[in-house]
Structures are given as structure tokens and as C-alpha cells.
Amino acid sequence: MSVQELVNQQMVTWRHAFHRCPEPGFKELKTAKIVADLLSGFGLTVHQGLATTGVVGVLKRGDSGRTIGLRADMDGLPIREETGLGYRSEKTGFMHACGHDGHMAMLLGAARILAERDTFNGTVYFIFQPAEENLGGAKVMVEEGLFKRFPMDRVFGLHNKPGIKEGHFATRTGAMMAAFDTFDITLQGKGTHAAMPQNGVDTVVMAAEVVNAFQTVISRRINPTDPGVVSVTQINGGDTWNVIPEMVKMAGCTRHFNPEVGGEIRSAMAKILQGICQAHGGTFQWNYQPRYPATINDEKASELAMSAAINVVGVQKVDGQVRPGIASEDFSFMLQQVPGNYMFLGSGEAHAPLHNPHFDFNDALLPIGSQYWIELVETILA
Ligand SMILES: [Zn+2]
Ligand SMILES: [Zn+2]
Known part of the structure; x- marks a missing residue:
């Protein structure tokens, strides 16, 4: 042998x-x-x-x-x-x-x-x-x-x-x-009875709008010749039928090849969070973390x-x-x-x-x- x-x-x-x-x-x-x-x-x-x-x-x-x-x-x-x-x-x-x-x-x-x-x-x-x-x-x-x-x-x-x-x-x-970046988001609203939404700030609705608006980051903010991905992979909030939850947590990741594009993705996401939360009277905290270049x-x-x-x-x-x-x-x-x-x-x-x-x-x-x-x-x- x-x-x-x-x-x-x-x-x-x-x-x-x-x-x-x-x-x-x-x-x-x-x-x-x-x-x-x-x-x-x-x-x-x-x-x-x-x-x-x-x-x-x-x-x-x-x-x-x-x-x-x-x-x-x-x-x-x-x-x-x-x-x-x-x-x-x-x-x-x-x-x-x-x-x-x-x-x-x-x-x-x-x-x-x-x-x-x-x-x-x-x-x-x-x-x-x-x-x-x-x-x-x-x-x-x-x-x-x-x-x-x-x-x-x-x-x-x-x-x-x-x-x-x-x-x-x-x-x-x-x-x-x-490159690979991760994000964690907490949307803060005001909990209320589901039958009286006018008394609260609905974080579930805010989360739905954020997810949809994030889909415009790549399609509307980034040059179409530059590849990129924004994926929301977790949404957690609420635990029953008739309560609008005070808080929803979301997480996900982004991908891109060019650091400048990565910066644009991050700032477009921040603007979306600010705009949607302000429109609803809620607030947010987020942690956006560059992981791998x-x-x-x-x-x-x-x-x-x-x-x-x-x-x-x-x-x-x-x-x-x-x-x-x-x-x-x-x-x-x-x-x-x-x-x-x-x-x-x-x-x-x-x-x-x-x-x-x-x-x-x-x-x-x-x-x-x-x-x-x-x-x-x-x-x-x-
Ligand atoms: Zn592997
Ligand atoms: Zn491997």
C-alpha cells in the first residue's frame, strides 16, 4: 500500500x-x-x-x-x-x-x-x-x-x-x-384590553409595519446592483387572546458585501424604526451588531x-x-x-x-x- x-x-x-x-x-x-x-x-x-x-x-x-x-x-x-x-x-x-x-x-x-x-x-x-x-x-x-x-x-x-x-x-x-450583521429590537407601547385599542399603543401593529417596511430597505434604499438581504427571523410578543401586549421583541440579520451598503442598511432600518414608533406613539430600543465582515x-x-x-x-x-x-x-x-x-x-x-x-x-x-x-x-x- x-x-x-x-x-x-x-x-x-x-x-x-x-x-x-x-x-x-x-x-x-x-x-x-x-x-x-x-x-x-x-x-x-x-x-x-x-x-x-x-x-x-x-x-x-x-x-x-x-x-x-x-x-x-x-x-x-x-x-x-x-x-x-x-x-x-x-x-x-x-x-x-x-x-x-x-x-x-x-x-x-x-x-x-x-x-x-x-x-x-x-x-x-x-x-x-x-x-x-x-x-x-x-x-x-x-x-x-x-x-x-x-x-x-x-x-x-x-x-x-x-x-x-x-x-x-x-x-x-x-x-x-x-458580511453578516445581527439585530435585536424591542418595541415598547402601552398594553390595553384588546376590545379598547384606543387606550393603548399596539406593539403588534407596530411590529407588522416594521417587518413590511424593512422589506423596502433593499428594494428602495439600496442601489439595485449592490446585493443585500434584511431578514426578520423572530417576533415574540403577547400571551393571550384579549390583551394588546406592551412589548414585542424582534430579531434577525442582514447580509451585504460592501461596508458602505452595510452602513446604508443600518441607517435605513433605524429611520424606519424611528418613524413607525413615533407615528404610533411608541418607542424602541435596538442593538445592531456587525458580526462577520x-x-x-x-x-x-x-x-x-x-x-x-x-x-x-x-x-x-x-x-x-x-x-x-x-x-x-x-x-x-x-x-x-x-x-x-x-x-x-x-x-x-x-x-x-x-x-x-x-x-x-x-x-x-x-x-x-x-x-x-x-x-x-x-x-x-x-
Ligand atoms: Zn456552518
Ligand atoms: Zn462551515
Whole structure:
């Protein structure tokens, strides 16, 4: 059996072991230990503790000062798994529904192979970050000195993607994934008997008008050539038939690619809240929070990433102009500091979507993804 075949088998074993024990963001203790032990077993220098559970493996060859960072994410999701697989989650209500188990296995496979080779000149940093989902583990790693302790010329990310043909790569230069902001709103009115609405200030009516008016932010306030989304995802108020509630709470999120558009969305929403509340004689409080910036791919790094992908699967299977994703990625915080590229690897057109209880990472991608990492290192640090 060749080393590559052996590692392909090992990657499946690692992936299924990760799948069994999904852990929440910043609490990936078992996961980080498995990763760190494997990396040191391959002979890498291992640093732990950045952003609580983050792991960085260092592999150096030759005398070149050139450096490259490769990033995988480690956290699971609060979703109840319904795959019925033999290696399904052993943690009720938690699962690897975004394929981070596969991302770790692919990067470990690349580390295992590269640790045995002398085919590059420079330093490779294998970054395993916590808390990609919502909590911004990448941001915390950056704030805690990731790029100061481990200076990198370029940094690369890879994410499996259902809906794209199995084993096809897809990326683009410039905006790849949207920025993500959240909002929480409390509408304050005056409670009253439902039969005597004239004595109160109806927060349910205010909420209905706010939701409708928010739909005009993108359609009427933002230039039609600039993409954006405003979604109200929660409305809570009242608890019986005959009382107009004093308070309604709402929450949701916005998406956009351009920070200026993000600012326009936020100020248009504020004006709508002010106007509607004033018209009804109510008040509001809100908290609008920018969460993840847009994921912006560097041109040169994207060219390098595409040529590495082409070397692995051939030019017909690499799309260099994929439509930008409107979901968000905290890899954006790394790309704000260091030029790099974020790449999709297709899981198959009919594959269950990410964050779905039936999702399972496609193991056929393991050798393809690890080859992509190896190719990147061997071409950039040739
Ligand atoms: Zn996810
Ligand atoms: Zn993910």
C-alpha cells in the first residue's frame, strides 16, 4: 500500500472519530487534543491555546523565509443528527453538520504527507481554529496574535459545498462570501384590553409595519446592483387572546458585501424604526451588531489557489468565477490581515445541505482536499 493510500484510509478513520464527538465553539477540547496529538506524532511543532482551543502545527523545510497558512475549522453545531450512520454523533443535540470534521481530516492528511516529504522550501502553518459558527473563533485567534506569532505571507481556507458537483473546486477573486450583521429590537407601547385599542399603543401593529417596511430597505434604499438581504427571523410578543401586549421583541440579520451598503442598511432600518414608533406613539430600543465582515479573496492568492486546484482535478473541474455566497465565514477576519483565498470543494449536486440534520461530509473529498493542500504548499513554496 502506498503512503497516499494509507493516509486516505487514516483520513476516513479520523473523520469518523471527529464526527462522533462534535463540540461547541471554544469548547473543542477533545477535538483539539486529537488534532494536536496527531500533528506532533507526524513530527510537527505544535502550539495550543490560541483562542482557547486553537491549534497551530508548524512544518519547516530548507532556509527560505517564505510562509503559508492553511486553515481548517473544528466546531460542531447544535443540531440533532438524523443520519442514522454507524459513526453518528454521540452527543445528543449536537453534530458536525457543516463538514468541519472533514476539513480537519483533509488538513491532517496533508500534514501527514508533507511531514514525510522534502519537496518545499519554507514554513507551513496548519491552523485549526475553534468556533467558526457565529462565535468568530478566527477573529479571536487573530486578536490573540496568530499572525504576530506565526507571520504568514498568505493564508488559505477550504470548505465543502453541497450543490457543487462532487470533487469540483470553485472560487473567485474579490467578494466570495457576504458580511453578516445581527439585530435585536424591542418595541415598547402601552398594553390595553384588546376590545379598547384606543387606550393603548399596539406593539403588534407596530411590529407588522416594521417587518413590511424593512422589506423596502433593499428594494428602495439600496442601489439595485449592490446585493443585500434584511431578514426578520423572530417576533415574540403577547400571551393571550384579549390583551394588546406592551412589548414585542424582534430579531434577525442582514447580509451585504460592501461596508458602505452595510452602513446604508443600518441607517435605513433605524429611520424606519424611528418613524413607525413615533407615528404610533411608541418607542424602541435596538442593538445592531456587525458580526462577520465580507470574505474578500486576494487576486494573486486566488490565481495560485486555482492553479493548485487545476493541478489536482483538471481545468474542467475548477470554476474561477463562482457566484458569491450570501452566507458568511469568519475566515474573513484572517483575510482582513493577510492576503489569501477561500475555496469551495463540491460535495455533490444532490448532497444534503450544510446545517441540515441529514448532512454528512462526503468522504470521497478527503484525498482531493488533502491533495489540494499539498499542491498549494509544493507550488507556492517550490
Ligand atoms: Zn456552518
Ligand atoms: Zn462551515
